[in-house]
Amino acid sequence: MGMAFCLRPLTIMIITSQGLSKSYHENPWGYEYRDYYYDQESNVDPPTFLARPQTFTVEVGQSVIIPCDVDNAGGSLKMIIKKVPANGGSEKLVSVGSDKVMPDPRMTVDGKRLTISHIRPRDAGTFICQFDLEPPVQLRHTLHVQYAPSVRAMVPLQQHVAKGKSVTLECKAHGNPEPIIRWSRQEGPLSSGKHSHHGHRLTLERVDRHMEGTYLCTADNGIGEPASAAMSLTVEYPPEIITQQPIVRTGEGDRVELVCVVHSRPPADVVWTHKGRPLPDTLMDTQLHLPQQQQQQQQPSSRTHTTYDAHLSQTHVAHRHTLTIHRVTERDFGKYVCIAENAHGQKKAVIQMTGLPKRPQLLSNPVGMENTRYTLTWETESYLPITEFFIKYRKSHLGAWHRNRTMLMAGTWQNVSRVVMNSGSAAPEGRRHFMVYTLEGLQAATFYVAIVSVRNKYGWSAESDRFSFSTRRVTTVLPSTSGARRQATASAFTLLLLPLFLLVPL
Structure with a gap:
């Protein structure tokens, strides 16, 4: 049998000499x-x-x-x-x-x-x-x-919130004196741009992925060491895609990487399509890793599929999704689409792979230094050498009525086409090409507009933006006084006419 103990109260009586x-x-x-x-x-x-x-x-x-x-x-x-x-x-x-x-x-x-x-x-x-x-x-x-203070979180330590929603973080501190509570974020400033916030609560409005991280509630009252409680915020959102290069210029035999950077929560499934058809998701040449007996048993269609897998490969490291094309052929040119999807939505990004040259960009000084000649300078980008260029130019259209109620119309287009010599040589380093051509037989003190396009093995580039330029104004010095007056009159007329050229849209 067990033993039970009972604590008996004890009363102490104290009697003093004064009768207390x-x-x-x-x-x-x-x-x-x-x-x-x-x-x-x-x-x-x-x-x-x-x-x-x-x-x-x-x-x-x-x-x-x-x-x-x-x-x-x-x-x-x-x-x-x-x-x-x-x-x-x-x-x-x-x-x-x-x-x-x-x-x-x-x-x-x-x-x-x-x-x-x-x-x-x-x-x-x-x-x-x-x-x-x-x-x-x-x-x-x-x-x-x-x-010294102590602190504890009043909300779950891990918060999962959908993008666009609001969330409130809260903690409670004890200490004497009353602690001051300060909020901070380990990854950097708060969404307000400030590095700290004071108070028991921190409310985050319309959260996005840039507001994810670990939030610290720190209590300090000057006694001992401050105390902190950590709360983690995870924002769930549909995929967001950034392409490393929206247009990739290449040529046959080259090795090309098409890159999509995908951010999403939860992680998205990413697939690639080429000309509207899905590409196989493979990281290796499967035929090379099959036993010989299985290779012999494969159907011709399976072997063809394996060969295509070896031509393309996909890799995924963190947020970076890469489609690698080994030994590019002309059939690989076209539109590639990177498609990312999770429970919150879907996002697409397009990468155009082409062998055509880039649209030329004019680099010349718009103000010419010669009376009847003007030198055009431009650059373009092409994986292969440029084989031909085409220039069309004409006088500018003034687009305004003169006092005699006549309109100076633009001239007709003049065309220049030239074959580039030594086009079989390799493309320059960086695939940038600088080209120059001088237009002859122009009129002095006249405004022109020009458009340039270039060609390589795969075809013509898009036309350049319209480029406006002018030839040098003719200055004639006459010895006589009357001639000087005529020159002054002509110069004044030129000065009056010049603003019309400058203001007229092309």
Whole structure:
């Protein structure tokens, strides 16, 4: 049979020579002040406390002395020290006279003083030095205990939020003094652009993937080290695609990489199409990795498929999806589409692979330095050498009525076509080609517009943007006065006409 124990209460009765009778009730949790009565003797002066009420503020781990110095404490009247906890609760008896009642080894009573060492937060409260007279003689001291903060999250530590929604992060801190709470983000500034936010809550509006990360709620009150709680935010969103090059220029025999950078949450499934047909998702030449017996059993269609797999390969590293084309052929040219899809949606991006030259870009100075000649300079990009170029040019269309109610119309297009010599040589480094041609037989002080296109083995490029230029104005010096007047008149007319050229749209 088991044994049962019963803790019996113990009552201590103290009777002083002045007739004071008090009782203290002992229980497993300490002593509680029960009741008292007092029969005061005549012709006895009551004791007087020498200290004044004080407030003590100490940090955790330090020590404090609670003074209860008294005057006129003769006789057998004993001083009582009691404590009222700061967080509420019943009054606790600490000591009676020099006898300590509260069983706490950190507390010692020496004469009329109470010493508490290795202070803890639960030691905070009001300490009462008291003589039980009628009326009671009391001295009250307040003890504040300062301690480092602690903090805890009030929301789940991992938050999953759909793009465009709002989320609120919250934490709660404890400490004395009251901690200040500051929010920060490990990956960088907050969505507001600031590096911190103060308060118990942090609300993020219309979240996107750039707001993902670990958010820290840090509490600090100047005592000890700050405390932090970490909360992770994950934003779910449909795919977002960036192409490394929207147009890739190449040639037969080359090795080309088409790259799509895909961001999505959850991760998206990515497929490629060429001319509207899906491409096989393979990372290797499967035929080379099959046992010989299986290779012999494969159907011709299967072998053809394997050969095509060897020609193309797909790789995926982090957000980068790459379609590699080995030994490009002319049939590989065309439109490639990178398609990414997850539970929140689908996104497409187009990459055009071509062997045609890039649209030429004119580099000449629009103001010519010769009267009847003008040199056009342009650049283009082509994997293969340029074999031919084509220039068309004409006088500019003024587009305005003159005072004699006639309109100066644009001239007809003049065409220049030239075959580029030594076109069989390899393309320059970087595949950039610089070309020059001089137009002859132009009119002085005249505005023109020109368009250039170039050709390589695969065909013609797109036409360049319209390029406006002018030839040099003719200046004639005449010796006579009348000639000078005629020249001045002609010059004035030219100055009046010149703004019309400048303002006329092409």
